[in-house]
Amino acid sequence: MRKIILTAIVCCFTSISFAQLVQGELKIKEQSKLELTVQSNKAVNLYADFRENKYPIQFAFTGNSIPVNSDKKVVVQFVFTTIVKRDGKVVGTTKRNPIPFFPGDMLMPVETFDFISILSNLQNNSEVNNSEIPKGNYEIILEAKAMGVKGEINPVKLFFKV
Template sequence: MKNLLYLIFFGLILSNQTIAQEIKGKLVVDGTSKKELSLKSSNAVDLYAAMRDQAYPIQFSFEGKGLAKTESGNEVAIIWFRTTLKKDGRVISKQERTPMPFFPGDMLMPVETFDFVSQLTTASGKPDLSSKIPAGNYEVTLEAGPVGVMGTVSSATLVFSVK
C-alpha cells in the first residue's frame, strides 16, 4: 500500500512537469544581443527615423511549450516589455509596458514598443522640441518576459555616444 502511494505521488509530480507552460526566447538588435550604434546626429528623432527604417531592426522571438490556446487554437503567451536607459553608467529612466499577448515565433518589433526615443528626448530633464540628446555615453537595455509562465527571454542592449 505504501509503495502504491509513492507511485501515485511521483506520477502526479511527473505529469505536472510534462504539462508545465514554458517559453524560451530572445531579443536582438540587428541580429545581435549587444549593438553599438554610430549616430549620424545627436537628435533623438534621427535615431527614431533610423530605427523606423530598419537600420537597426529589433527582433523578438520565442518558442513555447504547453501554452494556453486561443479559441482558434493558436498558442499564446502574455509578455511584458521593459526599457532601461543609462547615461554615463547611471540609470536615468526605466519604463515597463502593460503586458500583452503574443504568438510564438519571430517578429520584428517597432521601436515604439520600447519607448526609448521619448526617454532620450527628455534626457535633459525636460521635453525638448529639437530632440537633442545631451552629450554622454548611453546604454539602452531592452527586456521582455512572460507573465504566469516559466521561462526567460534574453535581453538586448544598444550602446552609443553623443559628443
C-alpha cells in the same frame, strides 16, 4: 514503499515537463548586444535609423504546454520594459501594458519600446535643440516578460556614445 516513492518522482517530473513555459530572445541586427554608431546627438535621427531598418528589432519565442484561447490559438501576453542608463546611472524606465503575441519570429517596431522618448526628454528642449541627447555613454536594455507562464526571454542591450 519503493513503488510509492517511484510513482511520486515520476509524477513530479511529468508535471514539470508539462509546465507552461516560454523561451525566446530579443535581438537587434541579430545580436543580443550591439554598439550603435550615432551620427548626431538628436534622438529623432536615432529614431529614423530604427524606422529605416538600419537596426531591426527581432522578437522570437516558443511555448510549451500553453493553453489555447477560444480561437484555438496559442497566445501569450508580454510586458515590454525599457531601461535607459547614462554613464552607468538609470535615467529612465518605462513598462508597457501587456500585449498579446503568437509564438514565432517577428519584427518589432521601435515604438514598442520608449527609449526614443526617454532620450529626447533628458534635458529641457527648445525649438533650437529639439530632441537633443546630452553627452554621455548610454546603455539601453530592452526586456520582454511573459505574463502567466514561466520562462525567460533574453533581453537585448544597446550601447552608444554621444
